[in-house]
Amino acid sequence: MDVIVGTRTEGPWTLVEVAGELDLHTSPPLRDHLLELIQGGVDHLALDLTKVDFMDSSSLGSLVTCLKRVRERDGKLVLVGVGGTPMKVLTLTGLDRVFDIVGSTSELPPG
């Protein structure tokens, strides 16, 4: 199942909207999509997780891989609209302190 709903540009940000459940089966295609964007020069990446109702640690691994890659290029990766189980997983692993997290796309920094 494809969890990527769409990719669009909002100001300096490339916003990837995701929906459904992220696990070890569904997160690799998302990781590959994000890495392709980074490889293609995107350095302000926002991942809208508002419609993601499940996320496991495999998915976190994918997101950390992307975070490292974008930071190697002095870029940013921001998580948007994280709640429920995904937020619990981020908090329990301590990764909520590693990622930049905002409540909605309107809270994305100017760049």
Added chain:
Amino acid sequence: MAQLSIRIPPGTTHVASVRAFVGAVGRSTGCSEEAVDDLRLVATEACAQAIEEDAPPEGIEVRSLLEDGRLLLEIEPCGRFDRAPEGLDGVSEGSTRRALIEGLFPDAEFDDQVLRVAVPITPN
């Protein structure tokens, strides 16, 4: 209630079926939504760990049983939790998955590749 179980082949695509099974069992036995979410996460982590450690071809079994006012969930095999998910090396001292499970269920039992967790229930 009789023991209910699901056995999945050791492939990543089937883990969603385990979540559906655990969610249905949890809700039908009166678990809170938070407990159901936690059980779904634990089952996913254990199955993922087993798959990453090359689970046997006969697959992974997830069993549920009502016992002493609790819903008991067993996942076998659950893996040895000696390997971090890709991308999470060094995030925690041991296995990130195991740390996550123990964070949700401090009383989780890891016994010879069988993981057991339990939640209180309100019988319907």
